[in-house]
Amino acid sequence: MIELYIVMALMIAGALAAVEMRNLLSAVIAVGVVGLGLSIVFLLLKAPEIALTQLVVEIVAVIILIRATLTLEDSGEWLGSRPLGSLLGALFAALTVWVGIVAFKSLPAFGDPLMLVSQRYLADAAADTGAANIVAAIILDYRAYDTLGEATVLFTAVVGVLTVMRRKGVKDHGEK
Amino acid sequence: MARNDGEAGMTLVVKTVTRLTVGLIFLYGIYIVLNGHLSPGGGFAGGVIIALSFINLFLAFGAKKTFEIIRKDAVTALESVGAVLFLGIALLGFIDGGFFSNFLPQGELFSLVSGGAIPLSNIAICIKVGAGIFGMFLALVAFRGSEREGK
Numbered sequence: 073m074i075e076l077y078i079v080m081a082l083m084i085a086g087a088l089a090a091v092e093m094r095n096l097l098s099a100v101i102a103v104g105v106v107g108l109g110l111s112i113v114f115l116l117l118k119a120p121e122i123a124l125t126q127l128v129v130e131i132v133a134v135i136i137l138i139r140a141t142l143t144l145e146d147s148g149e150w151l152g153s154r155p156l157g158s159l160l161g162a163l164f165a166a167l168t169v170w171v172g173i174v175a176f177k178s179l180p181a182f183g184d185p186l187m188l189v190s191q192r193y194l195a196d197a198a199a200d201t202g203a204a205n206i207v208a209a210i211i212l213d214y215r216a217y218d219t220l221g222e223a224t225v226l227f228t229a230v231v232g233v234l235t236v237m238r239r240k241g242v243k244d245h246g247e248k
Numbered sequence: 249m250a251r252n253d254g255e256a257g258m259t260l261v262v263k264t265v266t267r268l269t270v271g272l273i274f275l276y277g278i279y280i281v282l283n284g285h286l287s288p289g290g291g292f293a294g295g296v297i298i299a300l301s302f303i304n305l306f307l308a309f310g311a312k313k314t315f316e317i318i319r320k321d322a323v324t325a326l327e328s329v330g331a332v333l334f335l336g337i338a339l340l341g342f343i344d345g346g347f348f349s350n351f352l353p354q355g356e357l358f359s360l361v362s363g364g365a366i367p368l369s370n371i372a373i374c375i376k377v378g379a380g381i382f383g384m385f386l387a388l389v390a391f392r393g394s395e396r397e398g399k
Contacts, residue, residue, distance in 0.1 A: 120288040124280075128296040132381055135303060139389040202354025203285035203363030211290070212369045216348040219369075220338060223376060227331050230380040234324065237387040 076116050083109035096141040104134040121207045257310035266308035273301040277378070284370040285363040291373025298374065299381035311390055323383045330376025337369050 086105030093099040107130030114123035193210055203209040211219050257263060281294030306314045341349035355362035 121290070121293075124288055125290075125293045125296070128293050128300060132296055132300060132303065132385070135307070136385055136388050139307075198357055201350060201363055201366060202357060203366045204358045205285050205287060205290070207288070208285040208290050208363070208366055208370065212285075212366045213348075213350055213364075216338065216369070219373070220334065220348075223331060223334055223373060226377065226380055227327070230327055230384055233384050233387050 076113060079109050079112050079116070083113070097138065100134065100137045100141055103137070104130065107133065121205075257308050257313070262308050266304055270301050270304050270308075273304060274298060277301060277374075281370050281374040282360070282367065285366045286358060286360070291370035292377050294370070295374040295377030295379075296381055298378040299385070302378075302382050303385050306385070306390065320386065323379050323386065326375055326379035327383055330372050330374070330379060333372035334369060334376060337365055337372060340365070 083106045086102045086109065090099045090102035090106070093102060107126065111123045111126040111130060114120075114126055193206065193214060197206045197209040197214075198204065201209040201213045203213070277294045277297035277300075279294075280289035280297060281291055284290030284294065302314065302318065305317070338348045341347055341351050343349075344351035350364040350366070352364035352368075354364050361367075
């Protein structure tokens with residue numbers, strides 16, 4: 073389990089570096105460290121399916137972010153520290169941590185989930201669906217509605233991006 | 249590196265390596281999709297890998313070469329086609345009794361043709377996700393670059 077904590081410490085360091093970095097490109101690379109670390113964490117937790125998806129999505133995201141940041145001027149201007157803002161931020165962080173601790177205490181212990189529905193999936197998935205990969209059996213058969221919802225979310229996101237970024241049909245400012 | 253025109257692409261080294269690897273990446277994506285019901289992976293991961301092979305092509309060879317292989321309109325059209333296919337598979341479930349019912353025979357466990365409609369759903373999701381991710385990449389990276397070029 074120690075390697076899990078090493079990778080997670082690396083991810084936290086990457087996240088902090090991404091926030092503190094002045095250079096946008098360095099910040100994007102630091103975010104990439106977090107995503108790739110998450111992929112390794114999924115592997116260590118024996119979830120290769122999610123690890124694979126996380127890996128490829130992270131690569132796409134970093135490519136898009138790098139290409140997007142390279143076209144922008146680096147506006148990494150330090151605005152100076154504001155005491156009241158920092159105090160409020162610290163208070164909010166402390167509140168979040170406290171609520172988090174309270175919430176996590178009510179969860180079942182790590183690695184000991186309530187396997188009420190999952191037990192049925194594990195026992196019957198192969199017989200019910202005929203698919204050897206149980207994850208595929210769950211997301212495309214038992215919980216296909218869920219997947220349809222995800223596909224709709226992605227569809228909406230793509231349509232939104234294409235609408236905002238499109239060139240056809242956008243009036244120039246001079247034309248108004 | 250920070251060139252936005254996308255016409256020339258990158259250096260000869262990158263182009264040569266891309267020419268050797270891009271087909272393998274594409275094939276690996278198809279493998280991940282078709283084995284989605286047998287091994288880790290599936291429509292989403294495989295679709296992203298296929299999109300990555302096109303992104304690789306775009307970054308190395310530039311916009312013109314890429315659009316010779318797949319047209320811009322085709323990408324957005326394929327995204328919708330994938331969504332309609334997935335919904336169609338869901339509606340075909342009514343043959344067997346309900347929305348998303350697995351209407352095909354299960355087949356033999358661990359064989360390539362098994363799992364009923366699950367491989368078909370994987371293929372539909374692959375088309376949808378692959379075209380969607382590549383379309384987003386084009387919108388965020390390529391279109392904006394050429395727009396700046398035009399100004």
